[in-house]
Amino acid sequence: MSANSFDLSIDVLRNRQNSKWQRYGADVLPAFVAEMDFAVARPIQRAMERLGADQDYGYPDRGGNHGDGTLVDAFGKRMKSRFDWEIDPALVLPVANLVQSTFSTILAFSQPGDGVVLQLPAYPPFHDAIHSTGRRMVVHRLNSGAEGWSHAPQSLDALIDDTTRIILLCNPQNPTGRVFTEEELREFGRVACERDLIILSDEIHCDLVYPGTKHIPIASLSPEIAARTITITSATKGFNIPGLRCGVMYFGSADLQKRFHAYLPARAVGGPGIHGVDATVAAWNHGQNWLDDVLAHLDRNRRHMMQFINRELPAIKLHMPEATYLNWLDCSALGLPGSAFDFFHDKAKIAFSGGEAFDPEGKNFVRFNFATSAAILDKILDRMAEAVRSNANRA
Numbered sequence: 001m002s003a004n005s006f007d008l009s010i011d012v013l014r015n016r017q018n019s020k021w022q023r024y025g026a027d028v029l030p031a032f033v034a035e036m037d038f039a040v041a042r043p044i045q046r047a048m049e050r051l052g053a054d055q056d057y058g059y060p061d062r063g064g065n066h067g068d069g070t071l072v073d074a075f076g077k078r079m080k081s082r083f084d085w086e087i088d089p090a091l092v093l094p095v096a097n098l099v100q101s102t103f104s105t106i107l108a109f110s111q112p113g114d115g116v117v118l119q120l121p122a123y124p125p126f127h128d129a130i131h132s133t134g135r136r137m138v139v140h141r142l143n144s145g146a147e148g149w150s151h152a153p154q155s156l157d158a159l160i161d162d163t164t165r166i167i168l169l170c171n172p173q174n175p176t177g178r179v180f181t182e183e184e185l186r187e188f189g190r191v192a193c194e195r196d197l198i199i200l201s202d203e204i205h206c207d208l209v210y211p212g213t214k215h216i217p218i219a220s221l222s223p224e225i226a227a228r229t230i231t232i233t234s235a236t237k238g239f240n241i242p243g244l245r246c247g248v249m250y251f252g253s254a255d256l257q258k259r260f261h262a263y264l265p266a267r268a269v270g271g272p273g274i275h276g277v278d279a280t281v282a283a284w285n286h287g288q289n290w291l292d293d294v295l296a297h298l299d300r301n302r303r304h305m306m307q308f309i310n311r312e313l314p315a316i317k318l319h320m321p322e323a324t325y326l327n328w329l330d331c332s333a334l335g336l337p338g339s340a341f342d343f344f345h346d347k348a349k350i351a352f353s354g355g356e357a358f359d360p361e362g363k364n365f366v367r368f369n370f371a372t373s374a375a376i377l378d379k380i381l382d383r384m385a386e387a388v389r390s391n392a393n394r395a
Helices: 010-015 042-054 069-083 098-107 122-129 153-159 182-195 254-262 274-286 288-312 341-350 374-394
Strands: 091-096 116-119 138-143 143-145 149-151 164-170 198-202 229-233 247-252 325-329 365-369
Touching: 042 274, 042 341, 069 091, 069 247, 069 274, 091 098, 098 122, 098 164, 098 198, 098 229, 116 122, 122 164, 138 153, 138 365, 149 365, 153 182, 164 182, 182 198, 229 254, 247 254, 254 374, 288 325, 288 341, 341 374
Parallel strands: 116 138, 116 164, 164 198, 198 229
Antiparallel strands: 091 247, 143 149, 229 247, 325 365
8 A cells, every 4th residue: 555545556456357457568557447546445345345254145135126225225315415415216226337327318218310419528438329329419519718628508509409309418527527517507407498308417426526616416406307317326436346337327207217117127227236236335325434535635636637737748738627537638739640549558658548439539639547646646647748758859
Protein backbone atom coordinates (compact mmCIF):
# COMPACT_ATOMS: atom_id res chain seq x y z
CA MET A 1 0.00 0.00 0.00
CA SER A 2 1.05 3.61 -0.51
CA ALA A 3 0.03 6.84 1.23
CA ASN A 4 -3.68 6.03 1.11
CA SER A 5 -5.02 2.81 2.60
CA PHE A 6 -6.88 2.09 -0.64
CA ASP A 7 -3.92 2.72 -3.03
CA LEU A 8 -2.37 -0.32 -4.68
CA SER A 9 1.16 -0.67 -6.05
CA ILE A 10 1.90 -1.32 -9.71
CA ASP A 11 3.09 -4.83 -8.85
CA VAL A 12 -0.20 -5.67 -7.15
CA LEU A 13 -2.19 -4.14 -9.99
CA ARG A 14 -0.29 -6.04 -12.68
CA ASN A 15 -1.02 -9.31 -10.88
CA ARG A 16 -4.74 -8.70 -11.23
CA GLN A 17 -6.44 -10.62 -14.03
CA ASN A 18 -8.51 -7.71 -15.25
CA SER A 19 -8.80 -5.85 -18.52
CA LYS A 20 -7.24 -2.63 -17.31
CA TRP A 21 -3.89 -4.13 -16.34
CA GLN A 22 -3.75 -7.04 -18.79
CA ARG A 23 -4.85 -5.64 -22.17
CA TYR A 24 -1.61 -3.82 -23.00
CA GLY A 25 2.06 -4.65 -22.53
CA ALA A 26 3.85 -4.55 -19.21
CA ASP A 27 5.61 -1.35 -20.28
CA VAL A 28 2.31 0.49 -20.85
CA LEU A 29 0.54 2.43 -18.08
CA PRO A 30 -3.24 2.03 -18.45
CA ALA A 31 -5.53 5.02 -18.03
CA PHE A 32 -8.48 3.89 -20.12
CA VAL A 33 -11.31 1.65 -18.87
CA ALA A 34 -13.49 3.19 -16.12
CA GLU A 35 -12.07 1.33 -13.16
CA MET A 36 -10.12 2.61 -10.17
CA ASP A 37 -6.73 1.33 -9.02
CA PHE A 38 -7.90 1.05 -5.43
CA ALA A 39 -8.67 -1.64 -2.88
CA VAL A 40 -12.41 -1.94 -2.27
CA ALA A 41 -14.19 -0.72 0.84
CA ARG A 42 -13.78 -3.03 3.81
CA PRO A 43 -17.56 -3.64 4.17
CA ILE A 44 -17.62 -4.95 0.60
CA GLN A 45 -14.64 -7.19 1.19
CA ARG A 46 -16.22 -8.58 4.38
CA ALA A 47 -19.40 -9.39 2.46
CA MET A 48 -17.39 -11.30 -0.16
CA GLU A 49 -15.36 -13.11 2.50
CA ARG A 50 -18.52 -14.20 4.30
CA LEU A 51 -19.95 -15.74 1.14
CA GLY A 52 -16.73 -17.68 0.62
CA ALA A 53 -16.35 -18.76 4.22
CA ASP A 54 -19.95 -20.00 4.40
CA GLN A 55 -19.89 -21.38 0.83
CA ASP A 56 -23.15 -19.49 0.45
CA TYR A 57 -23.68 -19.97 -3.28
CA GLY A 58 -27.27 -21.23 -3.30
CA TYR A 59 -30.49 -19.49 -4.26
CA PRO A 60 -30.58 -16.26 -2.24
CA ASP A 61 -33.27 -15.48 0.32
CA ARG A 62 -32.92 -11.78 0.96
CA GLY A 63 -36.53 -10.73 0.63
CA GLY A 64 -38.30 -9.56 -2.50
CA ASN A 65 -39.73 -11.69 -5.28
CA HIS A 66 -36.37 -13.09 -6.39
CA GLY A 67 -34.29 -12.93 -3.23
CA ASP A 68 -32.97 -9.43 -3.94
CA GLY A 69 -35.17 -7.43 -1.58
CA THR A 70 -32.21 -6.09 0.38
CA LEU A 71 -30.88 -4.55 -2.85
CA VAL A 72 -34.17 -2.75 -3.50
CA ASP A 73 -34.23 -1.52 0.09
CA ALA A 74 -30.61 -0.33 -0.07
CA PHE A 75 -31.30 1.51 -3.34
CA GLY A 76 -34.27 3.31 -1.81
CA LYS A 77 -32.34 4.35 1.28
CA ARG A 78 -29.39 5.49 -0.83
CA MET A 79 -31.50 7.68 -3.11
CA LYS A 80 -33.25 9.26 -0.13
CA SER A 81 -30.10 9.92 1.92
CA ARG A 82 -27.92 11.18 -0.93
CA PHE A 83 -30.39 12.93 -3.24
CA ASP A 84 -33.57 13.36 -1.18
CA TRP A 85 -35.41 11.27 -3.75
CA GLU A 86 -38.30 9.07 -2.61
CA ILE A 87 -38.64 6.01 -4.81
CA ASP A 88 -41.36 3.34 -4.99
CA PRO A 89 -39.83 -0.09 -4.29
CA ALA A 90 -42.38 -1.72 -6.59
CA LEU A 91 -40.89 0.15 -9.56
CA VAL A 92 -37.31 -1.12 -9.06
CA LEU A 93 -35.95 -3.86 -11.31
CA PRO A 94 -32.59 -5.34 -10.23
CA VAL A 95 -30.39 -6.10 -13.23
CA ALA A 96 -26.93 -7.47 -13.92
CA ASN A 97 -25.81 -5.07 -16.63
CA LEU A 98 -26.67 -1.45 -17.36
CA VAL A 99 -25.53 -1.70 -20.98
CA GLN A 100 -28.03 -4.52 -21.45
CA SER A 101 -30.65 -2.29 -19.81
CA THR A 102 -29.83 0.45 -22.32
CA PHE A 103 -30.33 -1.93 -25.23
CA SER A 104 -33.55 -3.28 -23.70
CA THR A 105 -35.04 0.18 -23.21
CA ILE A 106 -34.23 1.28 -26.75
CA LEU A 107 -35.78 -1.90 -28.14
CA ALA A 108 -38.87 -1.59 -25.95
CA PHE A 109 -39.70 2.04 -26.69
CA SER A 110 -38.69 2.54 -30.33
CA GLN A 111 -38.68 0.89 -33.73
CA PRO A 112 -35.92 0.53 -36.34
CA GLY A 113 -35.33 3.90 -37.96
CA ASP A 114 -36.59 5.86 -34.97
CA GLY A 115 -34.42 8.61 -33.50
CA VAL A 116 -32.53 8.43 -30.20
CA VAL A 117 -31.02 11.69 -28.91
CA LEU A 118 -27.45 11.34 -27.66
CA GLN A 119 -25.03 14.01 -26.52
CA LEU A 120 -21.59 13.65 -28.08
CA PRO A 121 -18.98 12.79 -27.04
CA ALA A 122 -20.59 9.77 -25.39
CA TYR A 123 -19.78 6.41 -23.81
CA PRO A 124 -19.15 3.98 -26.73
CA PRO A 125 -21.81 1.36 -25.80
CA PHE A 126 -24.45 4.07 -26.20
CA HIS A 127 -23.41 4.40 -29.84
CA ASP A 128 -23.61 0.63 -30.22
CA ALA A 129 -27.03 0.44 -28.58
CA ILE A 130 -28.39 2.89 -31.15
CA HIS A 131 -26.65 1.66 -34.29
CA SER A 132 -26.78 -2.10 -33.77
CA THR A 133 -30.54 -1.99 -33.11
CA GLY A 134 -31.14 -0.09 -36.33
CA ARG A 135 -32.09 3.17 -34.65
CA ARG A 136 -30.99 6.62 -35.79
CA MET A 137 -28.66 8.76 -33.68
CA VAL A 138 -29.83 12.33 -33.17
CA VAL A 139 -26.65 14.19 -32.25
CA HIS A 140 -26.92 16.83 -29.53
CA ARG A 141 -23.35 17.99 -29.21
CA LEU A 142 -21.51 19.26 -26.16
CA ASN A 143 -19.22 22.18 -26.93
CA SER A 144 -16.06 23.40 -25.27
CA GLY A 145 -16.21 26.98 -24.02
CA ALA A 146 -14.52 29.24 -21.51
CA GLU A 147 -16.64 27.84 -18.68
CA GLY A 148 -16.31 24.17 -19.65
CA TRP A 149 -18.39 21.68 -21.58
CA SER A 150 -21.82 23.10 -22.35
CA HIS A 151 -24.78 22.79 -24.65
CA ALA A 152 -27.88 24.75 -25.49
CA PRO A 153 -30.80 22.73 -24.08
CA GLN A 154 -33.28 24.81 -26.05
CA SER A 155 -31.58 23.63 -29.27
CA LEU A 156 -32.96 20.18 -28.64
CA ASP A 157 -36.41 21.09 -29.94
CA ALA A 158 -35.04 21.74 -33.43
CA LEU A 159 -33.35 18.33 -33.57
CA ILE A 160 -36.46 16.28 -32.83
CA ASP A 161 -38.87 15.08 -35.48
CA ASP A 162 -41.97 12.89 -35.44
CA THR A 163 -39.90 9.70 -35.39
CA THR A 164 -37.70 10.65 -32.42
CA ARG A 165 -38.61 8.49 -29.44
CA ILE A 166 -35.91 8.59 -26.75
CA ILE A 167 -33.48 10.96 -25.05
CA LEU A 168 -30.48 8.97 -23.87
CA LEU A 169 -29.01 11.07 -21.06
CA CYS A 170 -25.77 10.40 -19.22
CA ASN A 171 -25.53 12.42 -16.00
CA PRO A 172 -22.87 12.85 -14.69
CA GLN A 173 -21.60 12.82 -18.25
CA ASN A 174 -19.05 10.35 -19.57
CA PRO A 175 -16.45 11.33 -20.83
CA THR A 176 -16.54 15.06 -20.02
CA GLY A 177 -17.36 14.90 -16.32
CA ARG A 178 -20.18 17.45 -16.64
CA VAL A 179 -22.96 17.48 -14.06
CA PHE A 180 -26.12 18.94 -15.50
CA THR A 181 -27.84 21.71 -13.59
CA GLU A 182 -31.46 21.67 -12.48
CA GLU A 183 -32.27 24.21 -15.20
CA GLU A 184 -30.71 22.00 -17.87
CA LEU A 185 -32.45 18.88 -16.58
CA ARG A 186 -35.82 20.63 -16.47
CA GLU A 187 -35.33 21.64 -20.10
CA PHE A 188 -34.70 18.01 -21.05
CA GLY A 189 -37.82 17.12 -19.12
CA ARG A 190 -39.89 19.84 -20.80
CA VAL A 191 -38.89 18.65 -24.24
CA ALA A 192 -39.63 15.04 -23.35
CA CYS A 193 -43.07 15.90 -22.01
CA GLU A 194 -44.04 18.19 -24.88
CA ARG A 195 -42.72 15.86 -27.60
CA ASP A 196 -43.83 12.59 -25.93
CA LEU A 197 -40.33 11.16 -25.53
CA ILE A 198 -38.89 8.58 -23.14
CA ILE A 199 -35.87 9.64 -21.09
CA LEU A 200 -33.31 6.93 -20.37
CA SER A 201 -31.05 8.44 -17.72
CA ASP A 202 -27.78 6.66 -16.98
CA GLU A 203 -26.70 7.97 -13.56
CA ILE A 204 -24.03 5.39 -12.78
CA HIS A 205 -21.46 8.07 -11.83
CA CYS A 206 -23.83 9.85 -9.41
CA ASP A 207 -21.70 9.01 -6.35
CA LEU A 208 -18.58 10.60 -7.87
CA VAL A 209 -19.48 14.29 -7.69
CA TYR A 210 -17.01 16.86 -6.34
CA PRO A 211 -17.66 19.64 -3.81
CA GLY A 212 -19.50 22.63 -5.21
CA THR A 213 -21.60 20.52 -7.59
CA LYS A 214 -24.81 18.60 -6.95
CA HIS A 215 -26.19 15.55 -8.71
CA ILE A 216 -29.95 15.70 -9.27
CA PRO A 217 -31.78 12.58 -10.49
CA ILE A 218 -33.88 13.87 -13.35
CA ALA A 219 -36.82 11.71 -12.29
CA SER A 220 -36.90 13.51 -8.94
CA LEU A 221 -37.84 16.86 -10.51
CA SER A 222 -41.56 16.30 -11.08
CA PRO A 223 -44.15 13.52 -11.43
CA GLU A 224 -44.58 14.46 -15.09
CA ILE A 225 -40.88 13.99 -15.87
CA ALA A 226 -40.68 10.85 -13.74
CA ALA A 227 -43.60 9.28 -15.58
CA ARG A 228 -41.51 9.06 -18.75
CA THR A 229 -38.06 8.43 -17.21
CA ILE A 230 -36.20 5.18 -16.71
CA THR A 231 -33.20 5.67 -14.44
CA ILE A 232 -30.37 3.14 -14.51
CA THR A 233 -27.63 3.14 -11.91
CA SER A 234 -25.42 0.97 -9.74
CA ALA A 235 -22.64 1.02 -7.16
CA THR A 236 -20.12 -0.39 -9.62
CA LYS A 237 -18.40 2.89 -10.58
CA GLY A 238 -18.53 4.71 -7.27
CA PHE A 239 -17.36 1.69 -5.28
CA ASN A 240 -15.11 0.07 -7.89
CA ILE A 241 -16.86 -3.29 -8.29
CA PRO A 242 -17.69 -3.46 -12.03
CA GLY A 243 -16.90 -7.17 -12.30
CA LEU A 244 -19.67 -8.05 -9.84
CA ARG A 245 -22.34 -6.95 -12.32
CA CYS A 246 -25.23 -5.54 -10.34
CA GLY A 247 -27.46 -2.53 -10.86
CA VAL A 248 -31.04 -1.33 -10.97
CA MET A 249 -33.54 0.02 -13.44
CA TYR A 250 -36.06 2.39 -11.90
CA PHE A 251 -39.31 3.09 -13.73
CA GLY A 252 -40.77 6.50 -12.95
CA SER A 253 -44.34 5.22 -13.19
CA ALA A 254 -46.23 1.94 -13.15
CA ASP A 255 -47.44 2.61 -16.70
CA LEU A 256 -43.86 2.95 -17.94
CA GLN A 257 -42.93 -0.28 -16.19
CA LYS A 258 -45.94 -2.05 -17.73
CA ARG A 259 -45.02 -0.84 -21.22
CA PHE A 260 -41.45 -2.08 -20.79
CA HIS A 261 -42.51 -5.52 -19.59
CA ALA A 262 -45.05 -5.83 -22.40
CA TYR A 263 -41.99 -6.00 -24.63
CA LEU A 264 -39.59 -7.76 -22.28
CA PRO A 265 -40.77 -9.71 -19.21
CA ALA A 266 -38.71 -9.19 -16.07
CA ARG A 267 -37.31 -12.72 -16.23
CA ALA A 268 -35.95 -12.05 -19.71
CA VAL A 269 -33.85 -9.11 -18.53
CA GLY A 270 -31.67 -11.20 -16.24
CA GLY A 271 -30.87 -10.39 -12.63
CA PRO A 272 -27.69 -9.96 -10.62
CA GLY A 273 -25.89 -12.77 -8.83
CA ILE A 274 -25.54 -13.15 -5.10
CA HIS A 275 -22.05 -11.60 -5.01
CA GLY A 276 -23.19 -8.49 -6.83
CA VAL A 277 -26.24 -8.06 -4.60
CA ASP A 278 -24.34 -8.44 -1.33
CA ALA A 279 -21.48 -6.21 -2.47
CA THR A 280 -23.86 -3.48 -3.60
CA VAL A 281 -25.87 -3.59 -0.39
CA ALA A 282 -22.64 -3.36 1.63
CA ALA A 283 -21.45 -0.44 -0.51
CA TRP A 284 -24.64 1.59 -0.35
CA ASN A 285 -25.35 0.90 3.32
CA HIS A 286 -21.86 0.90 4.84
CA GLY A 287 -19.31 2.21 2.33
CA GLN A 288 -19.70 5.98 2.52
CA ASN A 289 -16.64 6.61 4.71
CA TRP A 290 -14.47 4.81 2.15
CA LEU A 291 -16.07 6.77 -0.68
CA ASP A 292 -15.49 10.08 1.11
CA ASP A 293 -11.77 9.27 1.37
CA VAL A 294 -11.62 8.19 -2.28
CA LEU A 295 -13.37 11.36 -3.45
CA ALA A 296 -10.91 13.52 -1.53
CA HIS A 297 -8.05 11.67 -3.22
CA LEU A 298 -9.66 11.97 -6.66
CA ASP A 299 -10.22 15.67 -6.05
CA ARG A 300 -6.49 16.10 -5.39
CA ASN A 301 -5.69 14.07 -8.50
CA ARG A 302 -7.96 16.09 -10.78
CA ARG A 303 -6.49 19.36 -9.54
CA HIS A 304 -2.94 18.12 -9.88
CA MET A 305 -3.65 16.83 -13.38
CA MET A 306 -5.17 20.15 -14.43
CA GLN A 307 -2.27 22.18 -13.00
CA PHE A 308 0.36 19.94 -14.60
CA ILE A 309 -1.21 19.91 -18.07
CA ASN A 310 -1.93 23.64 -18.04
CA ARG A 311 1.68 24.33 -17.02
CA GLU A 312 3.64 21.71 -18.96
CA LEU A 313 1.31 20.89 -21.87
CA PRO A 314 -0.64 24.10 -22.57
CA ALA A 315 -1.48 23.00 -26.12
CA ILE A 316 -3.79 20.33 -24.66
CA LYS A 317 -7.22 21.76 -23.94
CA LEU A 318 -9.20 20.40 -20.99
CA HIS A 319 -11.74 21.45 -18.40
CA MET A 320 -11.97 20.57 -14.73
CA PRO A 321 -14.42 17.64 -14.44
CA GLU A 322 -17.27 18.27 -12.03
CA ALA A 323 -17.72 14.55 -11.46
CA THR A 324 -16.26 11.13 -12.33
CA TYR A 325 -12.57 10.24 -12.45
CA LEU A 326 -12.46 10.87 -16.18
CA ASN A 327 -11.29 13.82 -18.25
CA TRP A 328 -11.69 14.56 -21.95
CA LEU A 329 -8.47 15.94 -23.45
CA ASP A 330 -8.41 17.85 -26.73
CA CYS A 331 -5.00 17.26 -28.32
CA SER A 332 -5.82 18.91 -31.67
CA ALA A 333 -3.22 21.67 -31.28
CA LEU A 334 -0.38 19.16 -30.88
CA GLY A 335 -0.38 18.56 -34.64
CA LEU A 336 -0.09 14.79 -34.29
CA PRO A 337 0.37 12.73 -37.46
CA GLY A 338 -2.32 10.20 -36.45
CA SER A 339 -4.75 9.70 -33.62
CA ALA A 340 -4.03 10.98 -30.13
CA PHE A 341 -4.50 7.47 -28.77
CA ASP A 342 -1.85 6.03 -31.09
CA PHE A 343 0.59 8.82 -30.30
CA PHE A 344 0.43 8.37 -26.53
CA HIS A 345 0.38 4.59 -26.78
CA ASP A 346 3.35 4.37 -29.14
CA LYS A 347 5.48 7.29 -27.93
CA ALA A 348 4.60 7.56 -24.22
CA LYS A 349 3.56 3.98 -23.43
CA ILE A 350 0.24 5.17 -22.02
CA ALA A 351 -3.10 3.59 -22.90
CA PHE A 352 -5.87 6.17 -22.80
CA SER A 353 -9.32 5.63 -24.30
CA GLY A 354 -9.27 6.69 -27.95
CA GLY A 355 -11.55 9.60 -28.77
CA GLU A 356 -12.93 8.03 -31.96
CA ALA A 357 -14.98 5.58 -29.89
CA PHE A 358 -16.81 8.46 -28.18
CA ASP A 359 -17.25 10.71 -31.21
CA PRO A 360 -16.65 10.01 -34.92
CA GLU A 361 -14.82 13.37 -35.01
CA GLY A 362 -12.75 12.55 -31.95
CA LYS A 363 -9.43 11.20 -33.22
CA ASN A 364 -7.59 14.15 -31.65
CA PHE A 365 -9.12 13.44 -28.24
CA VAL A 366 -8.43 10.93 -25.48
CA ARG A 367 -10.29 10.07 -22.30
CA PHE A 368 -7.99 10.11 -19.29
CA ASN A 369 -8.84 7.94 -16.25
CA PHE A 370 -7.01 9.54 -13.31
CA ALA A 371 -8.31 7.16 -10.60
CA THR A 372 -4.96 5.86 -9.47
CA SER A 373 -2.28 6.58 -6.89
CA ALA A 374 -0.49 9.91 -6.91
CA ALA A 375 2.72 8.08 -7.82
CA ILE A 376 1.24 6.36 -10.87
CA LEU A 377 -0.51 9.57 -11.94
CA ASP A 378 2.82 11.40 -11.86
CA LYS A 379 4.40 8.69 -14.03
CA ILE A 380 1.62 9.09 -16.58
CA LEU A 381 1.90 12.88 -16.63
CA ASP A 382 5.69 12.80 -16.93
CA ARG A 383 5.46 10.36 -19.85
CA MET A 384 2.92 12.60 -21.57
CA ALA A 385 5.14 15.66 -21.23
CA GLU A 386 8.26 13.87 -22.47
CA ALA A 387 6.47 12.46 -25.52
CA VAL A 388 4.98 15.82 -26.47
CA ARG A 389 8.32 17.61 -26.04
CA SER A 390 10.08 14.99 -28.18
CA ASN A 391 7.44 15.31 -30.88
CA ALA A 392 7.78 19.12 -30.88
CA ASN A 393 11.56 18.89 -31.15
CA ARG A 394 11.33 16.56 -34.15
CA ALA A 395 8.90 18.92 -35.83
